[in-house]
Amino acid sequence: MTGLKPKQQYKMEALKDTLESSFIVFENDLNGEAHSPIHKIRQQAFQRFEKMGFPTKRDEEWKYTNLKPILKPNFRIFPGTENSIDFAHIKKYFLSDLDSYKLVFVDGVFSSWLSETTHDKFDICTFSSMLTKYQDVATRYFNQALPESESLSAVNTAFAKEGAFIRIKKNKVADKPIQLLFFTTEHGHEVMTQPRNLIVLEENAEAVITERHQSLSEHPVLTNSATEIFAHKNARLQYYKVQNDNDQASLIDNTSLVQYGHSNVGIGTFSFGNKFIRNNLNIFLREEHTETMMDGISVGSHKQHIDHHTLVDHKVPNCYSNELYKGIYDDAAKGVFNGKVMVHPHAQKTNAFQQNNNILLTDRSSVDTKPQLEIYADDVQCSHGCTIGQLDEEAMFYLKSRGIPEKEAKALLLYAFASDGLRNVKIAELRKKLNRQIAKKLHVNLDFEI
């Protein structure tokens, strides 16, 4: 930290201090739970964070993303009072035409009246109730997927208390999609929240999940979310992240997925909003014959910063991973893509594909894209490609010559460019919504969907 200017150093230290004192308060409020094995994990995580501190641009993984300005506000770690919320104001953030299970949190607190849970054939409930009700689950899964080297997920682990818990039991199919919604309402204060989710799909189980974080506050909000997903043998999961928060909201999403034999998981990350987004998506393939699809569409404008860091860890043979991230950056927006694929010596017959394509609409927008393939096995098929380009002028002229004005022609081409990022979105209403969000970001009204 010696290279930082004293004032900036002070600011980052300030948040660290706040977290340290908050952690003491947090521990005091735990009463008996403070002696549980789970809390030991929290304490260890906090110690790791204290040692590592916040990442700076000197860290290889944070070379292109400066966290300093994001950590600057004087964040509160706990919401001051419990805030009520009017459904009419937040309806638009739901997929409301959809019959679904819902887990809704307001300022870190579970809102039972906005939610629709179940314990019937599977558990769709809260992280806190999992901790008390299913200690075996907590011991088996809590903090088993997140890499220990990431200091922000360590902060989340230290304060892990509330969020979603989903467990689909063996041979069961979640009959409806599950929506996870996290609202921050706090007015007059800057808030940092630490939602913590645990998702377990047992053998041959199936689920579709959407996740969204939404600030209703006009002040800076920092969501430092962590999600651990375990897909057991033959499980099938589609997980969609909609990142379209307001321009004062920052999101650090730490998601780690562990896949066992023959499981099939798709993760879609759709980033349109927020002031700042950092996704740390880690996928660990522990058994053979898994399939993983990772798709992303990012549309950035103004001074937005959208950073995707992904890791696919091929530890065993015969696994398939396919990653496709598309980025469109306007104004002074900045994108980062760092896709790491590790193929270990024994992981023969690995099929790993990665593609990151970007379009820059202005001279001020930029993208840092870095595919990182480390392959230590010899009988594998791996490919990667990244492109950064502008709109094709010949195509623009073609569309304009058919009477399509410049703005619409541009949007049509950008739509077409982004379209395959939606290839795995199976929920019609979500598709429609994503289409609308893309159109809105591109300032057009095209009456068809991609």
Place this chain on the structure above:
Amino acid sequence: MLKIKNLHAHIEGKEILRGINLEVKPGEVHAIMGPNGSGKSTLSSVIAGREDYEVSQGEIDFEGEDILDLEADERAHKGVFLSFQYPVEIPGVTVTNFLKTAINEMRKAQGLEPLPANKLLKKMREKMSLLEMDKGFLSRSLNEGFSGGEKKRNEIFQMAMLEPKLAILDETDSGLDIDALRVVANGVNKLRTKDNAVIVITHYQRLLDHIVPDYVHVLHQGKIVKSGDKNLALQLEEKGYDWLKAETAV
């Protein structure tokens, strides 16, 4: 309908058109022929509004209005259509969505409501049968993976849908087999009325057997060096361009 006067155009400092004069009236078919590099495609691009070319002198009047300051889309709204020599592939946009957008933008510019989906579909079906096209074609990505013949058919299909006043067919015959050429030419002929006009740009005579021109112009080194009726095209086919080059080299 179209009046081009003393048109000069250049690209990257190189003058390609050097004083073109051309008048096209409603109902007429004009053929513009000429050797490679004579400026044929430049002329069609400049009329349609491609921005790469700079017009340094002269004017283009369309229906009594100078269109040189108009964008390509605005020219299209007035009724100018260019069938591309090399249609652009646009993955991710289906032919249907593309046409729907184009037609409704045209209608919007004319102050009309969007065409209802059923009417649009009906019209598409009609025009497709005119061009002997398969309906599976509508859901394909625009020009992506199309054969040369399919691309050209698609251009004429768009022309049929957009119903322009002036259609410029830029080397529509290149890359077409005999059957495709016949189908495309038939399509163009059936779309002709006394109110619209066609400019056929071609290197060879064969398309003009099917789309018979009222006037033939020969372009050479950026100028129209000779004009005549359809017999001029036959003469060119027989003698090549060299006799003209010799005649005009003075």
